[in-house]
Amino acid sequence: xxxxxxxxxxxxxxxxxxxxxxxxxxxxxxxxxxxxxxxxxxxxxxxxxxxxxxxxxxxxxxxxxxxxxxxxxxxxxxxxxxxxxxxxxxxxxxxxxxxxxxxxxxxxxxxxxxxxxxxxxxxxxxxxxxxxxxxxxxxxxxxxxxxxxxxxxxxxxxxxxxxxxxxxxxxxxxxxxxxxxxxxxxxxxxxxxxxxxxxxxxxxxxxxxxxxxxxxxxxxxxxxxxxxxxxxxxxxxxxxxxxxxxxxxxxxxxxxxxxxxxxxxxxxxxxxxxxxxxxxxxxxxxxxxxxxxxxxxxxxxxxxxxxx
Amino acid sequence: xxxxxxxxxxxxxxxxxxxxxxxxxxxxxxxxxxxxxxxxxxxxxxxxxxxxxxxxxxxxxxxxxxxxxxxxxxxxxxxxxxxxxxxxxxxxxxxxxxxxxxxxxxxxxxxxxxxxxxxxxxxxxxxxxxxxxxxxxxxxxxxxxxxxxxxxxxxxxxxxxxxxxxxxxxxxxxxxxxxxxxxxxxxxxxxxxxxxxxxxxxxxxxxxxxxxxxxxxxxxxxxxxxxxxxxxxxxxxxxxxxxxxxxxxxxxxxxxxxxxxxxxxxxxxxxxxxxxxxxxxxxxxxxxxxxxxxxxxxxxxxxxxxxxxxxxxxxxxxxxxxxxxxxxxx
Numbered sequence: 001x002x003x004x005x006x007x008x009x010x011x012x013x014x015x016x017x018x019x020x021x022x023x024x025x026x027x028x029x030x031x032x033x034x035x036x037x038x039x040x041x042x043x044x045x046x047x048x049x050x051x052x053x054x055x056x057x058x059x060x061x062x063x064x065x066x067x068x069x070x071x072x073x074x075x076x077x078x079x080x081x082x083x084x085x086x087x088x089x090x091x092x093x094x095x096x097x098x099x100x101x102x103x104x105x106x107x108x109x110x111x112x113x114x115x116x117x118x119x120x121x122x123x124x125x126x127x128x129x130x131x132x133x134x135x136x137x138x139x140x141x142x143x144x145x146x147x148x149x150x151x152x153x154x155x156x157x158x159x160x161x162x163x164x165x166x167x168x169x170x171x172x173x174x175x176x177x178x179x180x181x182x183x184x185x186x187x188x189x190x191x192x193x194x195x196x197x198x199x200x201x202x203x204x205x206x207x208x209x210x211x212x213x214x215x216x217x218x219x220x221x222x223x224x225x226x227x228x229x230x231x232x233x234x235x236x237x238x239x240x241x242x243x244x245x246x247x248x249x250x251x252x253x254x255x256x257x258x259x260x261x262x263x264x265x266x267x268x269x270x271x272x273x274x275x276x277x278x279x280x281x282x283x284x285x286x287x288x289x290x291x292x293x294x295x296x297x298x299x300x301x302x303x304x305x306x307x308x
Numbered sequence: 309x310x311x312x313x314x315x316x317x318x319x320x321x322x323x324x325x326x327x328x329x330x331x332x333x334x335x336x337x338x339x340x341x342x343x344x345x346x347x348x349x350x351x352x353x354x355x356x357x358x359x360x361x362x363x364x365x366x367x368x369x370x371x372x373x374x375x376x377x378x379x380x381x382x383x384x385x386x387x388x389x390x391x392x393x394x395x396x397x398x399x400x401x402x403x404x405x406x407x408x409x410x411x412x413x414x415x416x417x418x419x420x421x422x423x424x425x426x427x428x429x430x431x432x433x434x435x436x437x438x439x440x441x442x443x444x445x446x447x448x449x450x451x452x453x454x455x456x457x458x459x460x461x462x463x464x465x466x467x468x469x470x471x472x473x474x475x476x477x478x479x480x481x482x483x484x485x486x487x488x489x490x491x492x493x494x495x496x497x498x499x500x501x502x503x504x505x506x507x508x509x510x511x512x513x514x515x516x517x518x519x520x521x522x523x524x525x526x527x528x529x530x531x532x533x534x535x536x537x538x539x540x541x542x543x544x545x546x547x548x549x550x551x552x553x554x555x556x557x558x559x560x561x562x563x564x565x566x567x568x569x570x571x572x573x574x575x576x577x578x579x580x581x582x583x584x585x586x587x588x589x590x591x592x593x594x595x596x597x598x599x600x601x602x603x604x605x606x607x608x609x610x611x612x613x614x615x616x617x618x619x620x621x622x623x624x625x626x627x628x629x630x631x632x633x634x635x636x637x638x
Contacts (some may be wrong), residue, residue, distance in 0.1 A: 027454030028536045036449035036510060037464060043502045044471050047482035054482060056504045072518050079528065103373060110370045115363040121591060126377050131620045134566035135583040138607040139590060140380045143387075143606070144400065151383070151400045158399070186377060223409060242583045252586060274572065282481045290474055 029166070054283035059217065072284035081262040082285055086292070088173060088200050093241040096177040101233060104185050108192035109218060127186035134183065134246035141179045142254045167255035172263075176247045184240070188233045195229035196222055231304030235297045242293040245270070265289045388412055388610040392603045412607040419604055424611075425587035426578065430565060433496060434581055438503030439559035446506050446555050450513020451544055455521060465514070472507045484572045498573035499581070503563050509555040517544070518550030554626040557619065564616050582612045 058068045076082055107126055111119050129137065132273040144151045145166040148191050152163050166175040200221065245266040253258045265285060273282035379401075389412070394404035416424050453465055454460070459634060483502060484493065492498045521544050531541040545552075548598055567583045574580060577588065589605045592598040620627065 026458040029452045029458030029461065031536075031613060032452030032456065032540070033449040033458075033464060034459075036445040036505070039501065039504045040468065040471070040507075043483060043505050044474070044479065045467075047479040047486060048474070050486055051482040053478070054485070094449060102445060107370055107373050110366055113366070114602050115361050115366050116370060117362045117364075117367045124621065127627070128381065128617065128620070129377055131561060131616045132381075132613050133567065133583050133616075135565075135567050135587055136384075136613055137380070139605060139609055140384050141585065143602070144383055154400045156542055182377065182380065185373070187407070249571075250567075250590070253587075253591050255556075269481060271573070273484075279481065279485060286479075286481055295475070 008117070049286055051283040054280050055287055057280050059280055072281055073288065075281065076284050076288050079285075081268060082265060082288075083271050085262050085265040085268050086289075088137075089241055090179055090242065093175060093238060095233065096180060097237045097241060099177075100181040100185050100238065101188055102232070103181070104188035104233070105192055105230070107185075107189045108196060109222065111189075111193055112196040112222070113214065123190070124174055126189050129183050129185075132183065135250055137179055137183050138247045138250035141182070142251050145175055167251065169258040171267040172197070172248075172251070172255055172258035176244070176251065179247050180240075180244075184237070188237070191229050191233050192226055195226035199225045227304070232303060234304065235300055238300060239298055240291060241291055242296075340381070347501055350614055366576075368524075369522075379467070384610055384613075385607060388607045390603065392600070393470075395603055395606070408603075409607075411613065412603055416604045416607045416611065419601070423577065424582075424585065424604075424608055427580050427582045428611075430496070430579055431581040431583075434499050434503065434566070434570075435560055435563045438500045438565040439497075439556065441500070442506045442509060442559040442563075443552060443556040444503055446509035446513045446559075447545075447548060447552050449510050450551075451517045451548065453510075453514045454517035455523065455526060455544070461538045468507050468510055472511070480568060480572050487573065493573050494575050494579065495517065496579060499566070499570050503559070506555065506559050507598070509559060513548070514553055517548060520547045520551065549624065553623065556563070557623055557626055560619065561616055586612065 002209075003118045023111055043217075054070050056067060056069060057065050058072065107122070111122055116122055132140075144198045146154045147156065147163075147165055152166060155161070156163055164171060166172075182200045203221050204217060207221060212220070243266055248259050248267055249264045249270070259267075260277070262268040266289070269282045269289070272278045272285065276282075350537070383400055386401060387453040389407045389409040390398065390404045391406075391408045391412070428460060431436055449464075486494050487501075488497050492501070523545055525547075526539055529543045530536075564581075565583065566581065567587070570579075570581050570584050571587075574584065577585070578587065584606055586608050589601050589608065593600045593605065
């Protein structure tokens with residue numbers, strides 16, 4: 001009845017309509033979103049709460065579990081093994097993320113320029129590695145890096161040279177950076193390309209009429225238009241770098257000397273927890289990492305959005 | 309492809325001095341575009357920079373990236389055709405004399421009582437239940453966030469979006485300990501339950517539902533006496549289909565490729581997904597005295613990526629639309 005009259009009076013303000021049905025909407029809305037929220041609480045909120053709880057306790061061989069306040073945090077912040085890993089992923093981030101996003105951006109611009117032969121082939125092929133699991137990507141590259149039957153070994157043999165071993169301690173990080181770049185360059189390219197495709201063509205026509213060259217169009221129209229996509233890709237790449245785990249974890253078997261158990265903070269957390277049974281301290285390191293990641297991601301977002 | 313069009317584009321590109329005349333024309337360009345486009349329409353097709361002539365140098369330079377992305381996949385395929393001996397002896401980027409691909413596949417599938425097949429079935433289970441469930445939850449939740457006004461709606465959204473920034477691996481240790489006390493570790497549930505949540509999927513469905521489902525249509529269905537659940541299935545769901553397929557694809561790839569979660573949750577090789585299985589073979593091959601099954605690892609890797617690459621190639625337009633929705637909105 002109310003619904004009928006609402007309709008009859010032709011478009012009352014949506015607010016009023018919402019109030020009329022508010023109770024029912026609340027019920028139905030929660031019904032739809034409820035399952036997601038329930039599972040989300042179980043696998044996101046509860047573990048976060050549990051991790052915070054764990055981080056406040058210590059489990060000693062003698063004396064058992066005891067409340068230690070923020071002691072674990074003090075230990076983590078002065079732990080050289082933690083800082084070692086953090087410095088490493090920091091370096092990784094400063095080099096790998098700009099290289100990867102730079103290549104992704106250039107390829108996206110090249111495809112979008114319409115000046116490539118076979119642009120669909122380009123788009124699909126560059127994106128293809130995203131579908132490859134990190135395990136398989138690390139195994140392929142790990143084998144190719146191999147000085148025995150890998151490509152590096154082949155080249156050494158064929159040319160009679162000795163290339164540096166990509167899995168040696170000094171090069172392992174760069175080799176991992178290469179794998180991560182390979183996996184995600186196409187994903188980021190597609191994000192940029194999707195953003196470029198929705199730039200209104202009237203802008204390009206106008207630029208052409210004004211005699212703007214192609215580089216000018218890139219600089220003054222395309223790059224500003226995809227700014228928010230670049231910011232999002234940067235944030236996701238930063239989060240990914242801080243979480244670096246899969247690739248070093250798999251390569252560890254191929255290069256046990258180069259990739260130590262504290263190579264990245266996540267690897268450190270993992271070995272603390274599953275090899276060392278130091279669950280409380282592992283939870284603390286995980287929280288510290290989460291907070292650092294969130295702060296940096298948030299700072300990038302603020303900075304990225306302000307200029308826009 | 310008319311000649312005037314392509315030459316116009318070429319001269320446009322060959323004139324880097326052009327920009328000198330453009331500064332300061334920003335705001336006026338919109339008006340100019342509207343006017344001249346319609347004026348020109350009568351005489352000849354518009355000379356847009358949107359269909360310029362393909363360039364060989366640019367194709368070659370971009371081709372370097374193409375070589376980079378395809379080379380490892382080519383290496384994988386080539387080496388999956390070799391037996392263990394030529395794997396070690398022949399050049400990595402070319403085929404050895406005889407092709408052993410079929411033989412390798414058979415041996416991969418039958419090695420160790422067909423454990424690879426078991427891992428494949430486990431992976432399928434995790435993908436169907438985990439990714440399928442994740443899609444259902446994301447579609448229902450995204451639809452509710454976009455189309456219903458209920459108390460706590462903004463809070464739900466803020467918390468879930470905030471969760472995207474939480475490093476997934478930071479949750480791993482506490483989740484493992486929680487599941488361990490619940491007796492869920494070392495069971496399929498330990499992999500499936502965390503896979504059910506995709507904050508990105510929820511966000512995507514929210515953006516998608518807000519635009520794809522007109523509120524008027526839902527109103528009309530309600531006036532016709534359709535209940536909320538029926539309205540969802542008969543009116544909203546068909547409109548939500550493209551977004552749903554996108555979320556399903558992303559969840560499938562995430563679940564199929566998952567490594568960290570099963571690594572911590574599953575100790576029993578009988579419940580391994582393919583990724584953990586390959587990792588275990590690799591560990592075995594690297595151990596002194598372990599059987600060096602490099603040919604099986606390589607063939608198994610190829611078999612692992614074929615289904616997911618096929619799914620991606622067949623449904624690629626959904627990837628594009630999903631990424632577009634995710635990147636354009638704010």
